[in-house]
Amino acid sequence: APQAKIGPSILNADLANLAAESQKLLDNGADYLHLDVMDGNFVPNLTFGHPMVKCLRNHIKNAYFETHMMVNSPEQWIEPMADAGVNLYTFHIEPVKDVCNVCRLVQESGMKVGLAIKPATKVEELARYMEVADVVLVMTVEPGFGGQSFMADMMPKVEWLRCNYPNIDIEVDGGVGPKTIECCAKSGANMIVSGTAVVGAPDQRQAITQMREVVQR
Ligand code: DX5
Ligand code: ZN
Numbered sequence: 001a002p003q004a005k006i007g008p009s010i011l012n013a014d015l016a017n018l019a020a021e022s023q024k025l026l027d028n029g030a031d032y033l034h035l036d037v038m039d040g041n042f043v044p045n046l047t048f049g050h051p052m053v054k055c056l057r058n059h060i061k062n063a064y065f066e067t068h069m070m071v072n073s074p075e076q077w078i079e080p081m082a083d084a085g086v087n088l089y090t091f092h093i094e095p096v097k098d099v100c101n102v103c104r105l106v107q108e109s110g111m112k113v114g115l116a117i118k119p120a121t122k123v124e125e126l127a128r129y130m131e132v133a134d135v136v137l138v139m140t141v142e143p144g145f146g147g148q149s150f151m152a153d154m155m156p157k158v159e160w161l162r163c164n165y166p167n168i169d170i171e172v173d174g175g176v177g178p179k180t181i182e183c184c185a186k187s188g189a190n191m192i193v194s195g196t197a198v199v200g201a202p203d204q205r206q207a208i209t210q211m212r213e214v215v216q217r
């Protein structure tokens with residue numbers, strides 16, 4: 001089964017000190033960084049784009065960067081994000097007409113590609129793309145904000161994916177932390193995004209280690 005990886009989301013970190021906050025998470029054992037890119041249209045919030053990611057990459061040379069593209073036209077940002085040094089480009093399938101084409105463009109740019117679905121999107125919508133996707137992301141909150149409550153009723157989607165695609169990387173994102181990691185792990189998720197629960201943890205290393213251990217069990 002795919003390896004357990006903990007990828008803190010920096011959305012609720014001090015974004016004016018993004019490099020230091022990110023380095024601290026990596027020093028505390030984070031396997032990758034989950035960078036939430038929001039366009040103010042696909043979701044009612046606005047964060048940052050490729051200029052910020054490019055600067056972050058100048059400070060943090062080797063870490064694995066995932067951008068979670070909560071945007072209406074993900075194909076527009078593929079080249080800028082690849083140029084900024086992104087490793088995994090995860091976009092929402094809801095606003096995209098030709099998902100396979102966007103996947104191909106992402107992979108041709110040298111990045112891995114992830115497909116994300118909102119809570120209201122049926123998991124079967126992903127079935128036709130499973131040959132091309134490197135990662136699938138099941139949102140466990142309505143995208144747009146950190147610090148929301150975990151939606152346990154999303155777990156059947158994770159179970160369905162793990163049962164049908166035993167070797168794919170399945171990521172969960174939203175309200176995940178030491179208190180909710182158990183059911184994510186049991187359902188079959190192996191890539192764990194956690195924002196508030198890790199960034200705000202009194203002991204980040206302990207929070208990251210504990211969640212990884214639960215997933216690896
Ligand atoms: C929400 C973002 C998530 C969020 C996770 O739209 O995609 O990555 O920042 O943060 P928590 O773990 O606080 O829900
Ligand atoms: Zn996210």
